[in-house]
Amino acid sequence: DAGVIQSPRHEVTEMGQEVTLRCKPISGHNSLFWYRQTMMRGLELLIYFNNNVPIDDSGMPEDRFSAKMPNASFSTLKIQPSEPRDSAVYFCASSWGAGELFFGEGSRLTVL
Amino acid sequence: QKEVEQNSGPLSVPEGAIASLNCTYSDRGSQSFFWYRQYSGKSPELIMSIYSNGDKEDGRFTAQLNKASQYVSLLIRDSQPSDSATYLCAANFGNEKLTFGTGTRLTIIP
Numbered sequence: 001d002a003g004v005i006q007s008p009r010h011e012v013t014e015m016g017q018e019v020t021l022r023c024k025p026i027s028g029h030n031s032l033f034w035y036r037q038t039m040m041r042g043l044e045l046l047i048y049f050n051n052n053v054p055i056d057d058s059g060m061p062e063d064r065f066s067a068k069m070p071n072a073s074f075s076t077l078k079i080q081p082s083e084p085r086d087s088a089v090y091f092c093a094s095s096w097g098a099g100e101l102f103f104g105e106g107s108r109l110t111v112l
Numbered sequence: 113q114k115e116v117e118q119n120s121g122p123l124s125v126p127e128g129a130i131a132s133l134n135c136t137y138s139d140r141g142s143q144s145f146f147w148y149r150q151y152s153g154k155s156p157e158l159i160m161s162i163y164s165n166g167d168k169e170d171g172r173f174t175a176q177l178n179k180a181s182q183y184v185s186l187l188i189r190d191s192q193p194s195d196s197a198t199y200l201c202a203a204n205f206g207n208e209k210l211t212f213g214t215g216t217r218l219t220i221i222p
Contacts, residue, residue: 033209033210043156043200043212045209045211055209091155098144100158100161103155103157105154
C-alpha cells in the first residue's frame with residue numbers, strides 16, 4: 001500500500017486566499033484524522049471521521065475551517081479565508097478503528 | 113479537558129546510554145497509550161503501544177505504564193545517534209481519536 005497520501009506538500013499563499021488540502025487514506029481504514037502541528041501548540045486534532053461521517057470537529061479553530069469526506073478514499077480540509085496564524089504543517093492520518101495511526105507526509109502551509 | 117503532558121526538553125544523552133522519556137495524562141479511564149517518533153521535517157511514526165500496567169519491551173525500546181499514577185514512560189537502551197528525534201506520547205481517551213503531548217526533543221551525543 002502507498003500509505004496515506006497528502007497534497008500539496010507545500011503551499012504558500014497570501015492572506016485571504018482559499019486553501020484546500022487533500023488526503024487519500026490507506027485503503028481499508030475506516031477512520032481519518034486531520035491534525036495541525038506548530039512549534040507552540042504541538043500536534044492538535046482538528047477533526048476526525050469514522051466511516052466517512054464527521055465524529056468530532058471540536059478542534060476546528062473557527063468557521064474559516066471546514067472538512068469533508070465524500071467517500072472512503074478522499075478527504076479535504078479547506079481554509080477560507082486564510083490568515084497568517086494558519087501557517088503550520090497539516091497532517092492527515094488514518095486507522096482501522098482505534099488501531100495504529102498512520103500519518104501522511106504532511107502539507108506545509110505558509111500564509112503571507 | 114483531557115490532556116497529555118511531556119517535558120519538551122531538549123534531552124541530551126550520550127551515545128550508548130539509556131534515554132528516559134516521561135509522560136503524564138489527565139484521564140484515569142484512558143486505556144491505550146502510544147509512543148511516536150518524529151524526525152525533523154517528517155511525519156510521526158509509531159514505535160510502541162502499551163495497554164496494561166507494567167513493562168513492554170521491543171528491541172532497545174521499553175514502554176512502562178502505571179495507571180494508578182497516570183504515568184507512561186519510554187526507555188531507549190544503548191542510545192544511537194539515529195534515535196535523535198522528537199518523541200510524542202499519545203493517549204486514547206475512549207474513542208478512536210488520539211490526544212498527543214507536545215513532544216520531547218531527544219539528542220544523542222556521539
